[in-house]
Amino acid sequence: MxxxxxxxxxxxxxxxxxxxxxxxxxxxxxxxxxxxxxxxxxxxxxxxxxxxxxxxxxxxxxxxxxxxxxxxxxxxxxxxxxxxxxxxxxxxxxxxxxxxxxxxxxxxxxxxxxxxxxxxxxxFFEKQNGIKMAVKTIEVAATFTGNCSYQGNSALTLEGNFGEDFKPLAFWRNSLYVDPGKTLEIWPEYYKEGNCKLKLFFYETVNGSSDSQQASWSVTEDQLQSPLIIKGTHNNDSGTFLNVILYAQGTGKISLGALHYRWSRQGFGQFIPGGQRFADKKRQEFLYYFDPGDLKPPLNVYFSGYRSLEGFEGYFMLKKMGAPFLLISDPRLEGGAFYLGTDEFEGKISNIIQAALTWLDFNNKQLILSGISMGTFGALYYGSLFQPHAIIVGKPLLNVGTIAINGKLLRPQDFDTALDLLQLLLKTDSQSAAVKLNQRFWDKFAFADLSETTIAAAYMENDDYDRDAFQKMITGFPNNQVKIIGRGYVGRHNDNSPAIIKWFLAQYHYFLRNDFERNLL
Missing domain, CATH: 3.40.50 (Rossmann fold)
Structure with missing residues (x-):
């Protein structure tokens, strides 16, 4: 039904x-x-x-x-x-x-x-749904004789002569499921150089059908400049499956990333009504959602944590507070790419935060940035630009390069996303690249004035991702001007998330009640 x-x-x-x-x-x-x-x-x-x-x-x-x-x-x-x-x-x-x-x-x-x-x-359905088919699900056509290389799970690069006519180059092993009554939205990550052209071919199979005749169609690169909408499938009772094949023509280099597919709300939002997306020139995305709440200060900005399923996190938590809020989510890699990207990508995140403040007629002292785990990086990284009233974080992760290094001994094969991030941003996963990525965070704070900002941070004392994040936060900020409130819990990064979340919410409630005179249930 x-x-x-x-x-x-x-x-x-x-x-x-x-x-x-x-x-x-x-x-x-x-x-x-x-x-x-x-x-x-x-x-x-x-x-x-x-x-x-x-x-x-x-x-x-x-x-x-x-x-x-x-x-x-x-x-x-x-x-x-x-x-x-x-x-x-x-x-x-x-x-x-x-x-x-x-x-x-x-x-x-x-x-x-x-x-x-x-x-x-x-x-206007209630839930959100978004999945990606990762790079590891891509199969290269046996007929391709050029160079093939993987950049972890961030990209598969194919370079060579793809032929004078369009020929199959690669396909995704898994099928896309189109739910009954839902419209599907597709966004493939790719970047190309040289004189080459692409097409995507879709082959549809009705769920439960043995019919050998399948519907099929193709789309050009021009049609892929915005998310591809697929509606009106041939079975609204049990759904259909779509198989996707990439065709290429000409010569050059093609880097393939994840293939994203989501329930579409068409012109009424991404994932949830009013949700929006941005993609830079390299087709790297982030998602954002602005809710005016009761139009009274502060604006609460929440950066989603690591999540394999795509979409927004923290909606009901922020909604319950009653104040205006802005959700930001990163759907790249396996569960997010720490809100780092090109100048265009990062500049747009800053612009969206500023646009929400301007729309509400708020100033920077009527702004709180927040996040948990991966979201702490976004809250602090962009918080350095705004000098907000407060930054609230739980389980801070600041040195992403160190997280990648720790993957060799402390967390082998447990969080390879950090290595993928090195490949995505610096095209290598060397030790020197890890150090450079760490410095990218601290360079943001070199000239930041946080003298009127309070940072509230709950951390794990034995964190196995970024063990020294809280201590470096205390000593690494310029001139020691920032006020930092800390609370440590015994355990590794994911050993006591309930306590972290409870403390995180308590800080939010404290700021809203005491600094903005808001009554909360």
Missing amino acids: SERIKVLQIGTSNWKERRSLPSQLEWFFVTPPNIKQVLAEIKEGPFFTKPKERKKFDVVFFTEFSGIENIECLDNLVDAYRVIYVAGLSIKKGAVKQFLRKKMAWKVPAETQDKLLAEIATC
Whole structure:
């Protein structure tokens, strides 16, 4: 059974009575003047009947604003990016404008009603899903006679003559599964040099079918400049499988990275409604999501930790605090690449943080950066640029080169992502490269002024990733001006995550209550 999407329409004419609705939609209608009274009944009515059911609508859809009163009563019934209104409506009341701004509402064309209903049914599902097929799943065609080399699990490089016509060059051993009722979004990592061209071919197999005739199609490089959307598969009951083959033509060098595939929300966000992505010229991605919260300081920025499944981390944790927040996630390598990249890549992360502050009309002293494990690197690395009110970290990892070196004796074959990161950024995994990567972090702090910033850090005393991170934090920051609050726990990096998280949240609550006068449950 497909997921049910709860929709509240507010207007003068019920769309359910005018047209056939997609089967996924549970539709409720209310006229603007009756909104407060009817919503009070909805909370106890047929929409929210299960004891642990989330008391929120998946979508609130405005087809009329005239006569609406008490729009603030909707505030706790719908999340940001889940409000839609028809273009051309008259919006006169300040409270309505403020509500739409706070909810980051989507304005949609009035003339595409059937299309809009179909998009609501397929784009506003609850969960997020993203997977990557790693470099180790790539098979090179037996007919390729050029040079082939691996840069760990960061890339596979193929160099030579690929032929005058397009020929198969490589394929991914695993199939992509297209879930019933879902649209798939695909983003291949690759970088090429020379006079060569690429095509991706897709071959579809219906789940459970023995039919030898398969649907197939190809896409060009021009079509791969933005994420490739695949919808309308041939089986919406049990799903289909897609096999992917890379074809090449000409001569040159092609570096292949991971092949990412995700549930798509099409124009309504990445992973979650309102989620966004950025890719630099080398097709290296990061993800970000901004939620205005209650529009009051501070802005809380959270960098996701290491996660094999792609998507956002910390949404419900930050949402519960009520303040505006920004989530940043790194989907590269096996579980993330520590938010390091090209100048373009890192500059965009800084710009997004600044853009959120500007949108909210906040200053740097109304900013908190945070992260756990891999996310601590991002919080401190970018925190050096902003001189925020506070930086909150749990299990800090600062010397990524040292983590790679420790992989030889302390953690053999346990965290090879650190070696992959050396290959991704410096094209080598030598000892000197590891030292250089360490210095990349500390160079950020050489001229940073953190005299008005408090760093709260919970660390593991026997950390087997970056054992001296906390001590170097104390001695390595310039002029010893920064205020550091520390709490150590006995054990290795992953031995007591619950205690770290508990302390991490306690610091957040302390800053929000005492420095920003926020009441938290």
